[in-house]
Amino acid sequence: MAACSVDELLAKAEQDEANKLRSISVHKDLELEFDVGNLLALDSNRIDCREFRQQKKEDFLRALARDNTQLLINEVWKRPTERVQEVIVATLPEPVTPLPREKPPPKARPPTKWEQFAKLKGIQKKKKTSLVWDGVAKEWRRRWGYKRANDDTKNWLIEVPERADPDEDQFAKRVKAKKERVAKNELNRLRNIARAHKVRAPGVGLLPTATQSKEQLARAVSVARTSTASVGKFQERVAKEKPPKNSGKRRKFEPLIGDFSREKQKQLDLLTTLDSKKPRMDLTKAVNKQMREEDREEAAAKRRKGGGKKGRRSSMSDKGAKGKAGKGKTAKGKAGGGKRSKHGKR
Secondary structure, eight states: OHHHHHHHHHHHHHHHHHHHSOOSOOOOSSOOEEEGGGTEEEOOOOOOHHHHHHSOHHHHHHHHHHHHHHHHHHHHTTSOEEESSSOEEEOOOOOOSOOOOSSOOOOOOOOOHHHHHHHHHTOOOOOOOSEEEETTTTEEEESSSTTBTTOGGGOSOOOOOTTSOTTSOHHHHHHHHHHHHHHHHHHHHHHHHHHHTTOOOOOSSSOOOSSOOHHHHHHHHHHHHTTSTTTTTTOOOOTTOOOOTTOOOOOOOOOSSSOHHHHHHHHHHHHHHHHOSSOOOOHHHHHHHHHHHHHHHHHHHHHHHHHHHHHHHHHHHHHHHHHHHHHHHHHHHHHHOSOOOTTSOO
Protein backbone atom coordinates (compact mmCIF):
# COMPACT_ATOMS: atom_id res chain seq x y z
CA MET A 1 0.00 0.00 0.00
CA ALA A 2 2.85 2.31 0.86
CA ALA A 3 4.61 1.66 -2.48
CA CYS A 4 1.41 2.24 -4.45
CA SER A 5 0.69 5.44 -2.65
CA VAL A 6 4.23 6.73 -3.34
CA ASP A 7 3.88 5.92 -7.03
CA GLU A 8 0.57 7.71 -7.17
CA LEU A 9 2.06 10.75 -5.51
CA LEU A 10 4.96 10.83 -7.93
CA ALA A 11 2.64 10.49 -10.92
CA LYS A 12 0.44 13.27 -9.61
CA ALA A 13 3.47 15.50 -9.06
CA GLU A 14 4.67 14.89 -12.61
CA GLN A 15 1.22 15.69 -13.97
CA ASP A 16 1.08 18.93 -11.98
CA GLU A 17 4.51 19.91 -13.22
CA ALA A 18 3.43 19.18 -16.78
CA ASN A 19 0.33 21.29 -16.32
CA LYS A 20 2.44 24.18 -15.02
CA LEU A 21 4.88 24.01 -17.93
CA ARG A 22 2.62 23.49 -20.90
CA SER A 23 3.90 23.65 -24.43
CA ILE A 24 3.81 26.99 -26.28
CA SER A 25 2.41 25.25 -29.36
CA VAL A 26 -1.37 25.16 -29.34
CA HIS A 27 -3.43 23.33 -31.95
CA LYS A 28 -6.55 24.97 -33.36
CA ASP A 29 -8.76 23.78 -36.20
CA LEU A 30 -9.13 27.32 -37.47
CA GLU A 31 -6.43 29.89 -37.11
CA LEU A 32 -7.16 32.89 -34.93
CA GLU A 33 -7.50 36.42 -36.29
CA PHE A 34 -4.93 38.72 -34.68
CA ASP A 35 -4.69 42.47 -34.29
CA VAL A 36 -1.32 42.74 -32.60
CA GLY A 37 -1.48 46.53 -32.44
CA ASN A 38 -4.46 46.30 -30.07
CA LEU A 39 -3.28 42.98 -28.53
CA LEU A 40 -6.52 41.46 -29.79
CA ALA A 41 -7.18 37.81 -30.77
CA LEU A 42 -10.48 36.57 -32.25
CA ASP A 43 -11.26 32.83 -31.86
CA SER A 44 -13.90 31.59 -34.32
CA ASN A 45 -13.52 27.86 -33.46
CA ARG A 46 -16.56 25.87 -32.39
CA ILE A 47 -16.84 25.11 -28.67
CA ASP A 48 -17.31 21.45 -27.72
CA CYS A 49 -20.52 21.47 -25.66
CA ARG A 50 -19.97 17.94 -24.32
CA GLU A 51 -16.56 18.83 -22.94
CA PHE A 52 -17.95 22.09 -21.56
CA ARG A 53 -20.66 20.15 -19.65
CA GLN A 54 -18.32 17.45 -18.36
CA GLN A 55 -15.74 19.89 -16.96
CA LYS A 56 -16.21 22.74 -14.61
CA LYS A 57 -17.12 25.97 -16.37
CA GLU A 58 -14.35 27.93 -14.71
CA ASP A 59 -11.67 25.36 -15.57
CA PHE A 60 -12.86 25.12 -19.19
CA LEU A 61 -12.88 28.88 -19.68
CA ARG A 62 -9.51 29.27 -17.97
CA ALA A 63 -7.93 26.65 -20.29
CA LEU A 64 -9.46 28.28 -23.36
CA ALA A 65 -8.22 31.72 -22.34
CA ARG A 66 -4.75 30.33 -21.66
CA ASP A 67 -4.48 28.76 -25.14
CA ASN A 68 -5.64 31.88 -26.96
CA THR A 69 -3.32 34.09 -24.88
CA GLN A 70 -0.41 31.78 -25.74
CA LEU A 71 -1.17 32.12 -29.45
CA LEU A 72 -1.34 35.94 -29.11
CA ILE A 73 2.02 36.03 -27.30
CA ASN A 74 3.55 33.86 -30.04
CA GLU A 75 2.39 36.43 -32.60
CA VAL A 76 3.84 39.28 -30.50
CA TRP A 77 7.29 37.67 -30.38
CA LYS A 78 7.26 37.29 -34.15
CA ARG A 79 7.62 41.07 -34.35
CA PRO A 80 11.11 42.70 -34.36
CA THR A 81 12.56 43.09 -30.89
CA GLU A 82 15.17 45.33 -29.25
CA ARG A 83 16.85 45.63 -25.87
CA VAL A 84 15.93 48.66 -23.74
CA GLN A 85 17.70 48.89 -20.36
CA GLU A 86 18.34 45.14 -20.11
CA VAL A 87 14.74 44.36 -21.14
CA ILE A 88 13.72 42.84 -24.47
CA VAL A 89 10.86 44.84 -26.02
CA ALA A 90 8.81 43.94 -29.09
CA THR A 91 7.73 46.68 -31.51
CA LEU A 92 4.00 46.50 -32.14
CA PRO A 93 2.47 47.47 -35.49
CA GLU A 94 -0.25 50.03 -36.02
CA PRO A 95 -3.71 48.87 -34.80
CA VAL A 96 -6.15 47.67 -37.43
CA THR A 97 -9.42 47.31 -35.56
CA PRO A 98 -11.05 50.69 -34.77
CA LEU A 99 -12.17 50.80 -31.17
CA PRO A 100 -15.21 52.95 -30.32
CA ARG A 101 -14.96 55.83 -27.82
CA GLU A 102 -17.59 57.04 -25.39
CA LYS A 103 -16.60 60.67 -26.02
CA PRO A 104 -14.74 62.36 -28.87
CA PRO A 105 -11.00 62.79 -28.42
CA PRO A 106 -10.03 66.06 -26.74
CA LYS A 107 -9.09 68.88 -29.07
CA ALA A 108 -5.78 70.64 -28.85
CA ARG A 109 -5.88 73.80 -26.75
CA PRO A 110 -5.62 76.90 -28.93
CA PRO A 111 -2.53 79.01 -28.23
CA THR A 112 -2.89 82.15 -26.17
CA LYS A 113 -1.90 85.61 -27.42
CA TRP A 114 1.44 85.39 -25.65
CA GLU A 115 2.16 81.96 -27.13
CA GLN A 116 1.36 83.27 -30.60
CA PHE A 117 3.61 86.29 -30.05
CA ALA A 118 6.44 84.10 -28.67
CA LYS A 119 6.20 81.77 -31.67
CA LEU A 120 6.24 84.73 -34.06
CA LYS A 121 9.30 86.29 -32.40
CA GLY A 122 11.05 83.00 -31.73
CA ILE A 123 10.99 83.36 -27.95
CA GLN A 124 11.70 80.07 -26.21
CA LYS A 125 10.53 79.36 -22.71
CA LYS A 126 13.38 78.78 -20.29
CA LYS A 127 12.74 76.52 -17.35
CA LYS A 128 13.69 78.13 -14.04
CA THR A 129 14.84 76.26 -10.99
CA SER A 130 12.32 76.03 -8.16
CA LEU A 131 14.91 76.91 -5.48
CA VAL A 132 16.83 80.18 -5.22
CA TRP A 133 19.23 81.56 -2.66
CA ASP A 134 17.77 83.92 -0.04
CA GLY A 135 20.44 86.38 1.04
CA VAL A 136 18.55 87.47 4.17
CA ALA A 137 17.71 84.02 5.53
CA LYS A 138 20.99 82.55 4.24
CA GLU A 139 19.32 79.43 2.89
CA TRP A 140 17.78 77.97 -0.25
CA ARG A 141 14.06 78.69 -0.56
CA ARG A 142 11.35 78.28 -3.13
CA ARG A 143 11.01 80.85 -5.86
CA TRP A 144 7.20 81.21 -5.44
CA GLY A 145 4.55 80.48 -2.84
CA TYR A 146 4.62 80.33 0.93
CA LYS A 147 7.96 81.22 2.57
CA ARG A 148 9.45 82.13 -0.78
CA ALA A 149 12.86 83.65 -1.16
CA ASN A 150 13.31 87.43 -1.18
CA ASP A 151 9.70 88.04 -0.11
CA ASP A 152 9.22 91.82 -0.27
CA THR A 153 5.82 91.63 1.44
CA LYS A 154 7.54 90.90 4.74
CA ASN A 155 9.54 94.13 4.67
CA TRP A 156 8.67 96.48 7.52
CA LEU A 157 10.30 99.44 5.76
CA ILE A 158 9.89 100.60 2.14
CA GLU A 159 12.03 103.22 0.50
CA VAL A 160 10.04 106.10 -0.98
CA PRO A 161 10.93 106.72 -4.65
CA GLU A 162 12.59 110.00 -5.55
CA ARG A 163 9.69 111.50 -7.51
CA ALA A 164 6.88 109.98 -5.41
CA ASP A 165 4.65 111.81 -2.97
CA PRO A 166 6.25 111.62 0.50
CA ASP A 167 2.80 111.38 2.15
CA GLU A 168 1.72 108.44 0.01
CA ASP A 169 1.33 105.04 1.71
CA GLN A 170 3.74 102.75 -0.10
CA PHE A 171 2.36 99.61 1.59
CA ALA A 172 -1.19 100.34 0.39
CA LYS A 173 0.18 101.21 -3.04
CA ARG A 174 1.94 97.85 -3.28
CA VAL A 175 -1.18 95.94 -2.18
CA LYS A 176 -3.28 97.82 -4.73
CA ALA A 177 -0.78 97.08 -7.50
CA LYS A 178 -0.85 93.37 -6.65
CA LYS A 179 -4.66 93.29 -6.75
CA GLU A 180 -4.59 94.99 -10.14
CA ARG A 181 -2.10 92.41 -11.46
CA VAL A 182 -4.25 89.54 -10.18
CA ALA A 183 -7.38 91.06 -11.75
CA LYS A 184 -5.57 91.59 -15.05
CA ASN A 185 -4.33 87.99 -15.12
CA GLU A 186 -7.82 86.71 -14.36
CA LEU A 187 -9.28 88.84 -17.16
CA ASN A 188 -6.69 87.49 -19.61
CA ARG A 189 -7.45 83.93 -18.50
CA LEU A 190 -11.18 84.40 -19.11
CA ARG A 191 -10.47 85.96 -22.49
CA ASN A 192 -8.35 82.96 -23.48
CA ILE A 193 -11.17 80.60 -22.47
CA ALA A 194 -13.69 82.67 -24.43
CA ARG A 195 -11.40 82.66 -27.47
CA ALA A 196 -11.01 78.87 -27.20
CA HIS A 197 -14.80 78.39 -27.16
CA LYS A 198 -15.27 81.02 -29.89
CA VAL A 199 -17.28 83.27 -27.62
CA ARG A 200 -16.95 87.03 -27.72
CA ALA A 201 -15.65 88.25 -24.38
CA PRO A 202 -17.12 91.51 -23.05
CA GLY A 203 -14.78 94.45 -23.02
CA VAL A 204 -14.37 97.24 -20.51
CA GLY A 205 -17.33 99.62 -20.33
CA LEU A 206 -20.95 98.83 -21.14
CA LEU A 207 -21.63 95.11 -20.95
CA PRO A 208 -24.01 93.61 -23.54
CA THR A 209 -27.34 92.35 -22.27
CA ALA A 210 -30.12 90.32 -23.87
CA THR A 211 -32.77 93.02 -23.48
CA GLN A 212 -31.86 96.66 -22.95
CA SER A 213 -34.16 99.24 -21.43
CA LYS A 214 -34.76 102.75 -22.73
CA GLU A 215 -32.32 104.25 -20.24
CA GLN A 216 -29.60 101.77 -21.17
CA LEU A 217 -30.03 102.49 -24.88
CA ALA A 218 -29.90 106.23 -24.23
CA ARG A 219 -26.72 105.78 -22.21
CA ALA A 220 -25.15 103.64 -24.94
CA VAL A 221 -25.96 106.30 -27.54
CA SER A 222 -24.48 109.00 -25.30
CA VAL A 223 -21.28 106.98 -24.75
CA ALA A 224 -20.94 106.30 -28.49
CA ARG A 225 -21.50 109.96 -29.29
CA THR A 226 -18.84 111.20 -26.87
CA SER A 227 -16.29 108.58 -27.93
CA THR A 228 -15.01 110.66 -30.83
CA ALA A 229 -11.90 112.81 -30.83
CA SER A 230 -13.98 115.97 -30.39
CA VAL A 231 -15.96 114.40 -27.49
CA GLY A 232 -19.17 114.61 -29.56
CA LYS A 233 -18.94 118.34 -30.23
CA PHE A 234 -19.38 118.05 -34.00
CA GLN A 235 -21.79 115.11 -33.97
CA GLU A 236 -25.13 115.74 -35.66
CA ARG A 237 -28.21 115.16 -33.56
CA VAL A 238 -31.35 113.37 -34.65
CA ALA A 239 -34.60 115.32 -34.90
CA LYS A 240 -36.45 115.60 -31.56
CA GLU A 241 -33.51 114.07 -29.74
CA LYS A 242 -33.39 114.95 -26.06
CA PRO A 243 -30.14 115.97 -24.41
CA PRO A 244 -28.50 113.21 -22.38
CA LYS A 245 -29.21 113.11 -18.66
CA ASN A 246 -26.52 113.17 -16.01
CA SER A 247 -23.87 113.90 -18.60
CA GLY A 248 -21.91 116.00 -16.10
CA LYS A 249 -20.27 119.36 -16.45
CA ARG A 250 -16.69 119.91 -17.42
CA ARG A 251 -14.66 122.23 -15.24
CA LYS A 252 -13.33 125.29 -16.97
CA PHE A 253 -9.96 126.62 -15.95
CA GLU A 254 -8.54 129.99 -16.75
CA PRO A 255 -5.41 130.12 -18.87
CA LEU A 256 -2.09 130.23 -17.07
CA ILE A 257 -0.90 133.20 -19.13
CA GLY A 258 -3.54 135.86 -19.75
CA ASP A 259 -4.81 139.19 -18.41
CA PHE A 260 -2.45 140.10 -15.56
CA SER A 261 -4.59 143.05 -14.43
CA ARG A 262 -7.54 140.72 -13.85
CA GLU A 263 -5.37 138.30 -11.91
CA LYS A 264 -4.05 141.21 -9.81
CA GLN A 265 -7.56 142.45 -9.02
CA LYS A 266 -8.66 138.94 -8.02
CA GLN A 267 -5.75 138.60 -5.59
CA LEU A 268 -6.45 142.03 -4.09
CA ASP A 269 -10.12 141.16 -3.55
CA LEU A 270 -9.09 137.95 -1.83
CA LEU A 271 -6.70 139.81 0.50
CA THR A 272 -9.39 142.40 1.27
CA THR A 273 -11.88 139.68 2.21
CA LEU A 274 -9.36 137.94 4.46
CA ASP A 275 -8.24 141.21 6.09
CA SER A 276 -11.76 142.56 6.78
CA LYS A 277 -13.14 141.91 10.27
CA LYS A 278 -16.75 141.78 9.13
CA PRO A 279 -17.70 138.60 7.31
CA ARG A 280 -18.61 138.94 3.68
CA MET A 281 -22.36 138.63 3.22
CA ASP A 282 -24.03 136.97 0.25
CA LEU A 283 -27.21 139.02 -0.26
CA THR A 284 -28.88 136.49 -2.56
CA LYS A 285 -28.32 133.63 -0.14
CA ALA A 286 -29.50 135.73 2.82
CA VAL A 287 -32.71 136.85 1.05
CA ASN A 288 -33.52 133.27 0.02
CA LYS A 289 -32.99 132.07 3.57
CA GLN A 290 -35.27 134.80 4.96
CA MET A 291 -38.01 133.96 2.43
CA ARG A 292 -37.85 130.26 3.34
CA GLU A 293 -38.17 131.06 7.04
CA GLU A 294 -41.20 133.31 6.43
CA ASP A 295 -42.90 130.64 4.34
CA ARG A 296 -42.22 128.07 7.06
CA GLU A 297 -43.70 130.30 9.77
CA GLU A 298 -46.79 131.07 7.66
CA ALA A 299 -47.41 127.37 7.04
CA ALA A 300 -47.04 126.60 10.74
CA ALA A 301 -49.55 129.37 11.62
CA LYS A 302 -52.08 127.95 9.15
CA ARG A 303 -51.73 124.51 10.67
CA ARG A 304 -52.22 125.89 14.19
CA LYS A 305 -55.30 127.87 13.12
CA GLY A 306 -56.96 124.88 11.45
CA GLY A 307 -56.11 122.59 14.35
CA GLY A 308 -57.68 125.05 16.92
CA LYS A 309 -61.11 125.04 15.21
CA LYS A 310 -61.11 121.29 14.96
CA GLY A 311 -60.09 120.94 18.58
CA ARG A 312 -62.88 123.36 19.72
CA ARG A 313 -65.53 121.33 17.89
CA SER A 314 -64.28 118.06 19.32
CA SER A 315 -64.21 119.52 22.83
CA MET A 316 -67.83 120.75 22.50
CA SER A 317 -69.00 117.34 21.30
CA ASP A 318 -67.12 115.68 24.14
CA LYS A 319 -68.83 117.98 26.69
CA GLY A 320 -72.29 117.10 25.33
CA ALA A 321 -71.56 113.44 25.47
CA LYS A 322 -70.27 113.72 29.01
CA GLY A 323 -73.43 115.57 30.08
CA LYS A 324 -75.68 112.88 28.68
CA ALA A 325 -73.58 110.18 30.23
CA GLY A 326 -73.70 111.99 33.58
CA LYS A 327 -77.52 112.14 33.62
CA GLY A 328 -77.87 108.48 32.85
CA LYS A 329 -75.27 107.63 35.42
CA THR A 330 -77.12 109.57 38.18
CA ALA A 331 -80.44 107.95 37.41
CA LYS A 332 -78.94 104.51 37.37
CA GLY A 333 -77.05 105.24 40.53
CA LYS A 334 -80.25 106.08 42.36
CA ALA A 335 -81.99 102.99 41.04
CA GLY A 336 -79.18 100.51 41.44
CA GLY A 337 -77.48 102.09 44.39
CA GLY A 338 -73.95 101.35 43.13
CA LYS A 339 -71.14 103.08 41.25
CA ARG A 340 -70.16 102.06 37.76
CA SER A 341 -66.82 102.23 36.18
CA LYS A 342 -65.87 104.08 33.04
CA HIS A 343 -66.93 101.15 30.84
CA GLY A 344 -70.26 100.58 32.63
CA LYS A 345 -69.11 97.74 34.90
CA ARG A 346 -69.37 97.65 38.66
